[in-house]
Amino acid sequence: MYDLSTKKLTQIPTNVNAAYSDIYGNKIVYCSNFPDENDNTNIYMYDLSAKKETQITTHASGCSPAIYGNRIVWEDDRNGNYDIYMYDLSAKKETQITTNPSASRNPAIYSDRIVWEDDRNGNRDIYMYNLSTGQECHTTNKSDQYDPEIYSDRIVWTDIRNGNPDIYIGFVSNVSQPKPPVASFSASPTSGNVPLKVQFSDKSTGSPTTWKWTFGDGKTSTLKSPVHTYGKAGKYTISLMVKNAAGSNTKTIKNYIIVNPAPTKPVAAFSVKPASGKVPLKVQFTDKSTGSPTTWKWSFGDGKFSRAKNPAHTYSKAGKYTVSLTVKNAKGSNTKTMAGYITVSKK
Numbered sequence: 001m002y003d004l005s006t007k008k009l010t011q012i013p014t015n016v017n018a019a020y021s022d023i024y025g026n027k028i029v030y031c032s033n034f035p036d037e038n039d040n041t042n043i044y045m046y047d048l049s050a051k052k053e054t055q056i057t058t059h060a061s062g063c064s065p066a067i068y069g070n071r072i073v074w075e076d077d078r079n080g081n082y083d084i085y086m087y088d089l090s091a092k093k094e095t096q097i098t099t100n101p102s103a104s105r106n107p108a109i110y111s112d113r114i115v116w117e118d119d120r121n122g123n124r125d126i127y128m129y130n131l132s133t134g135q136e137c138h139t140t141n142k143s144d145q146y147d148p149e150i151y152s153d154r155i156v157w158t159d160i161r162n163g164n165p166d167i168y169i170g171f172v173s174n175v176s177q178p179k180p181p182v183a184s185f186s187a188s189p190t191s192g193n194v195p196l197k198v199q200f201s202d203k204s205t206g207s208p209t210t211w212k213w214t215f216g217d218g219k220t221s222t223l224k225s226p227v228h229t230y231g232k233a234g235k236y237t238i239s240l241m242v243k244n245a246a247g248s249n250t251k252t253i254k255n256y257i258i259v260n261p262a263p264t265k266p267v268a269a270f271s272v273k274p275a276s277g278k279v280p281l282k283v284q285f286t287d288k289s290t291g292s293p294t295t296w297k298w299s300f301g302d303g304k305f306s307r308a309k310n311p312a313h314t315y316s317k318a319g320k321y322t323v324s325l326t327v328k329n330a331k332g333s334n335t336k337t338m339a340g341y342i343t344v345s346k347k
Helices: none
Strands: 018-024 027-032 042-047 052-055 062-068 071-076 083-088 093-096 104-110 113-118 125-130 136-138 145-151 154-159 166-171 185-188 191-193 196-202 210-214 227-230 234-244 247-260 270-273 276-278 281-287 295-299 312-315 319-329 332-345
Touching: 027 062, 027 071, 042 062, 042 071, 062 104, 071 104, 083 104, 083 113, 104 145, 113 145, 125 145, 125 154, 185 234, 185 247, 191 196, 196 234, 196 247, 270 319, 270 332, 276 281, 281 319, 281 332
Parallel strands: 018 062, 191 247, 276 332
Antiparallel strands: 018 027, 027 042, 042 052, 062 071, 071 083, 083 093, 104 113, 113 125, 125 136, 145 154, 154 166, 185 196, 196 227, 210 234, 234 247, 270 281, 281 312, 295 319, 319 332
16 A cells, blocks of 8 residues: 555555555555465454454455445355445344356445446446346447456446447446336146146246246245145146336236146947937947046947047948947056947848
């Protein structure tokens, strides 16, 4: 540190490998790997008044700190990607500011506003988070924008929209304000037998950050795209509520999921029309079986057969004919036989 008033140069801290410093009032923050031998860095603060160094983080993953008042912000890759964290010296509380799986880096802070660079949209944009309102907003230019700083309502950053690095300035009022999300979803399958396992997929727009599903059977989920199994037959209304910093939205689809009873062994039954008449007699056979059969085999009593569900058959000779129907499904089979059911007389 160099003091302009006293023209005095001071080394802070005295241990090795300290870098990326920032200062506010009598507080200096920096990252250091001391005493870590693996070059992992933590965030430290040095109080000029108390002449005391305090270690802020212990995860060996923090760097690029900035400070305003009693708030320290930094980038941290403890979760496998870089997020922005904040530590409140007064409350002695750490808060994770970003949770998006993108790289959020190089934060700066002024008052209750935190800015950083973020590549969640493919290129680096400048994001800002307001601690008072909980709102997050960002710049929208398609060029790479990085290394932001903030003072009052002015944000400056490096921008390569012209093919080379330039310095741009923007105002908080000109930064794109977030909009509430619009809920949308799909499911597969939407019908089937008990037990029915359904994959729900979030299709919402507007970058929601939280989800709440209601499956219509008293169960809920806060996952983005959950799987749910229905154990009872019925029709189920599905709703999804999504939220982000700007608001929330809900979509409901009535009777979207239809769950049928589990299959049971079928019971064969049928009717005919007409049951009697003169040669040639055309008869319509109608399946009346229960238990959701999947195959049918009719025997018309004259040596002819059919595997249609509701066949028509013509008798060409007089006589009495015994009709039988065998039905099957995954649970078994059943046969019904009606002796002399069809009576065919001569012309």
